[in-house]
Amino acid sequence: MDLLETPDDRAFREQAREWLMASVPKRQRPSEPHAEKEFDLEWQRIQYEGGWAGVNWPKEYGGRGLTGVQMMVWLQECSRARAPFYLNRCFIGLYHGGPTLIVRGDDAQKSYHLPKILRGEATWCQGFSEPGAGSDLAALRTRGEVDGDYLVINGQKTWTSGAQVADYQELLIRTDPDKGRHGGLTWVICDMKTPGVVVQPIKTMTGEAEVNNTFYDDVRIPLSNVVGGIGNGWSVAMSTLGFERGTAFIGSQMSLSDKLEDVVALAGRTRLANGRLAIKDDEIRHKLARLKAETSALKAMTLESVSKADKHDAPGAEGSIMRLLVTTLNKQLYRLVAEILGPQLLDYGADENSNEWAYRYMWSMVHTISGGTSQIQREIIADRILGLPRAR
Amino acid sequence: MDLTLGEEQQSVIAGAATFLADCLPISRLHDRSVLCRGLDPQILKSVAEMGWLSVTLGEEVGGSSLSLVEEVLIFRELGRVVGPMCLLAGAVAARAASAHGQSALATAIASGEAPVAFVARGDYDHDPESLVCRRLYEVDGARWALAVDGDRVRIFNLGGRNLERADCLDKTTTAAITDMSLFEVILDVRDPSIRRAGGMLISAMLAGLGETARDLIVEYAKIRTTFGKPIGAYQAVRHPCADMEVRAAQAKCQLYYGALAVEGALPDQDFQVAAAKVVSCNSAFENAWDSIQLHGGIGITDDYHTHLVLKRAHLIAPWFGDVHEHLDEIVPSDIVTREAA
Numbered sequence: 001m002d003l004l005e006t007p008d009d010r011a012f013r014e015q016a017r018e019w020l021m022a023s024v025p026k027r028q029r030p031s032e033p034h035a036e037k038e039f040d041l042e043w044q045r046i047q048y049e050g051g052w053a054g055v056n057w058p059k060e061y062g063g064r065g066l067t068g069v070q071m072m073v074w075l076q077e078c079s080r081a082r083a084p085f086y087l088n089r090c091f092i093g094l095y096h097g098g099p100t101l102i103v104r105g106d107d108a109q110k111s112y113h114l115p116k117i118l119r120g121e122a123t124w125c126q127g128f129s130e131p132g133a134g135s136d137l138a139a140l141r142t143r144g145e146v147d148g149d150y151l152v153i154n155g156q157k158t159w160t161s162g163a164q165v166a167d168y169q170e171l172l173i174r175t176d177p178d179k180g181r182h183g184g185l186t187w188v189i190c191d192m193k194t195p196g197v198v199v200q201p202i203k204t205m206t207g208e209a210e211v212n213n214t215f216y217d218d219v220r221i222p223l224s225n226v227v228g229g230i231g232n233g234w235s236v237a238m239s240t241l242g243f244e245r246g247t248a249f250i251g252s253q254m255s256l257s258d259k260l261e262d263v264v265a266l267a268g269r270t271r272l273a274n275g276r277l278a279i280k281d282d283e284i285r286h287k288l289a290r291l292k293a294e295t296s297a298l299k300a301m302t303l304e305s306v307s308k309a310d311k312h313d314a315p316g317a318e319g320s321i322m323r324l325l326v327t328t329l330n331k332q333l334y335r336l337v338a339e340i341l342g343p344q345l346l347d348y349g350a351d352e353n354s355n356e357w358a359y360r361y362m363w364s365m366v367h368t369i370s371g372g373t374s375q376i377q378r379e380i381i382a383d384r385i386l387g388l389p390r391a392r
Numbered sequence: 393m394d395l396t397l398g399e400e401q402q403s404v405i406a407g408a409a410t411f412l413a414d415c416l417p418i419s420r421l422h423d424r425s426v427l428c429r430g431l432d433p434q435i436l437k438s439v440a441e442m443g444w445l446s447v448t449l450g451e452e453v454g455g456s457s458l459s460l461v462e463e464v465l466i467f468r469e470l471g472r473v474v475g476p477m478c479l480l481a482g483a484v485a486a487r488a489a490s491a492h493g494q495s496a497l498a499t500a501i502a503s504g505e506a507p508v509a510f511v512a513r514g515d516y517d518h519d520p521e522s523l524v525c526r527r528l529y530e531v532d533g534a535r536w537a538l539a540v541d542g543d544r545v546r547i548f549n550l551g552g553r554n555l556e557r558a559d560c561l562d563k564t565t566t567a568a569i570t571d572m573s574l575f576e577v578i579l580d581v582r583d584p585s586i587r588r589a590g591g592m593l594i595s596a597m598l599a600g601l602g603e604t605a606r607d608l609i610v611e612y613a614k615i616r617t618t619f620g621k622p623i624g625a626y627q628a629v630r631h632p633c634a635d636m637e638v639r640a641a642q643a644k645c646q647l648y649y650g651a652l653a654v655e656g657a658l659p660d661q662d663f664q665v666a667a668a669k670v671v672s673c674n675s676a677f678e679n680a681w682d683s684i685q686l687h688g689g690i691g692i693t694d695d696y697h698t699h700l701v702l703k704r705a706h707l708i709a710p711w712f713g714d715v716h717e718h719l720d721e722i723v724p725s726d727i728v729t730r731e732a733a
Binding site: 001002003004005009069264268277279280282285286288289290292293294296297298299300301303304307308310311318321324325375377378379381382385386387388389390391 | 393394395396397398401461610613614621622624625626627629630631633634635637638641642643645646648649652653656658663664666667670671674716718719720722723725727728
């Protein structure tokens with residue numbers, strides 16, 4: 001147990017810092033979906049050319065093969081350099097689809113898709129949730145029927161972030177309704193240009209339409225796109241989600257402390273209705289201090305988790321503890337922002353660029369729902385860490 | 393960077409847990425003959441022989457030359473059993489005596505010759521360093537008393553004088569209220585490292601208390617049934633238990649991180665200590681309150697453990713700085729002017 005950076009780690013941090021300083025794009029990320037995708041792909045290409053693409057991927061697949069600790073350092077430096085946030089249009093490919101193909105895909109799938117993801121040539125979206133299957137993912141009903149060399153898909157997915165611009169989708173469907181809830185599922189790569197795929201944006205409280213309903217009407221997908229074999233979809237999906245609950249959110253965990261410093265600065269220049277600077281208000285100041293202490297603990301938890309992973313201890317359910325904590329703290333932080341800003345919170349148009357604080361305040365409510373609600377994270381902790389009896 | 397426990401550290405924890413399960417299980421605190429009396433001198437001796445009062449001290453005073461990390465691991469286990477506070481006072485007093493050239497005193501304390509009492513705050517309407525009318529805890533049989541007010545560290549010789557006992561919410565300690573200026577001061581130094589070490593040891597015990605509060609309800613929720621099901625199957629019980637686990641995990645990891653930061657004298661060590669105190673207080677109090685509630689009626693009885701955990705948290709949380717002081721340390725009220733300067 002130690003907090004010392006090895007000379008290698010220090011050299012790595014300096015290298016990352018230097019590269020980021022020279023390479024982070026200066027222009028603001030646009031909010032129109034297509035322009036946003038182009039921006040994200042361009043940043044991915046810059047990282048690829050600089051040798052920084054796929055930090056979490058093994059070297060043999062063109063990734064950087066970083067250790068957990070190095071990945072934490074990289075994401076810390078990205079946050080410090082205010083680099084484009086990694087939860088962007090490339091996220092599903094880099095942190096979901098790609099890693100799943102690496103573990104469960106066949107050679108043809110790997111050699112076709114992995115380079116495209118890495119080089120910033122394609123974005124992916126996720127097709128798991130349905131109107132009747134969100135927290136209860138295994139209730140999904142979108143059907144896939146084998147017809148010769150094809151799967152024919154009919155049904156609907158929802159909350160598909162970025163579907164309107166994505167090139168591919170990781171799609172989880174029911175191929176055998178008689179094999180129980182988890183038995184008859186299949187994980188398949190869907191080319192979003194396939195005839196019969198219709199994407200319908202859902203406008204959210206931010207005024208933007210980042211998420212979508214995706215409809216499938218006799219969509220024909222070649223069987224060669226099935227990953228991990230027909231009927232094995234649940235275990236393939238769990239390898240994806242297991243990954244998500246393990247290390248995919250280190251970036252959020254690392255960036256929270258920088259966000260907090262931004263809010264301390266905001267409180268230092270914003271006056272409350274009573275004329276006092278927000279930071280001079282003891283209640284606000286103490287809430288900020290509590291958040292700083294809790295965020296420090298979250299960073300320590302992240303370090304414990306990545307150092308466990310580096311010792312080949314597979315990430316367990318503790319990822320759910322950190323996910324629950326980071327999204328909860330983030331929400332508390334932006335509620336505090338709303339309190340500090342007072343009427344300025346209301347000066348919001350229709351996108352992030354009109355008022356980033358109001359925008360992030362609304363997003364903080366999304367993050368405790370998306371990717372497994374706080375309630376589902378608590379269920380996982382109760383089941384898998386505390387060993388409490390199950391009601392489900 | 394690595395925040396996982398090494399094999400030796402795991403065996404430190406296992407050794408401490410085994411000893412405490414045998415000699416100081418939490419159930420001991422329901423034995424009325426134990427209450428209102430200090431720690432059994434035999435147990436104090438055994439603890440001293442295991443080196444718990446001199447974990448970080450050099451061999452010249454009989455210490456083990458380990459680090460603050462091993463020390464917090466032991467004190468977390470003590471927190472789990474609502475362990476005697478004279479051990480913490482003794483460990484910090486021995487550390488201060490040893491650091492300031494009083495080897496004989498350090499050796500006497502560390503070998504468990506007699507317990508050390510802790511001088512807590514008086515009332516708040518006077519100078520925090522004032523000695524008039526201070527609260528003392530763990531006074532039974534104590535030969536010395538330790539006061540740490542900010543960076544000022546004092547050890548007093550109680551000289552076998554009989555102190556008039558005072559009431560205390562936590563019946564597992566023995567208390568007095570007295571004028572400390574009546575006693576001989578045998579060490580008086582300013583040393584922030586003592587406040588930091590003490591703060592980490594208190595954080596360790598608070599973290600242990602939070603874990604016990606969680607463990608009590610999690611085990612009970614598996615066996616207590618209502619409406620034909622164990623209460624642990626209901627989300628109204630499961631979810632607060634999950635929140636307790638989150639708070640306990642925060643307290644544990646910040647404890648490790650803070651101990652390493654102090655041990656390495658990192659530039660942000662004061663922040664790390666304050667953060668450890670804040671999150672471990674959060675775990676101890678919130679978990680104790682939730683644990684009492686979720687137990688239902690049994691949770692408020694004298695016979696059950698939950699109130700002991702809560703009362704102990706109230707006793708020790710202000711030692712080496714209370715939460716408000718720590719929050720002021722983390723975001724000072726003059727932060728804007730400081731940064732401008």
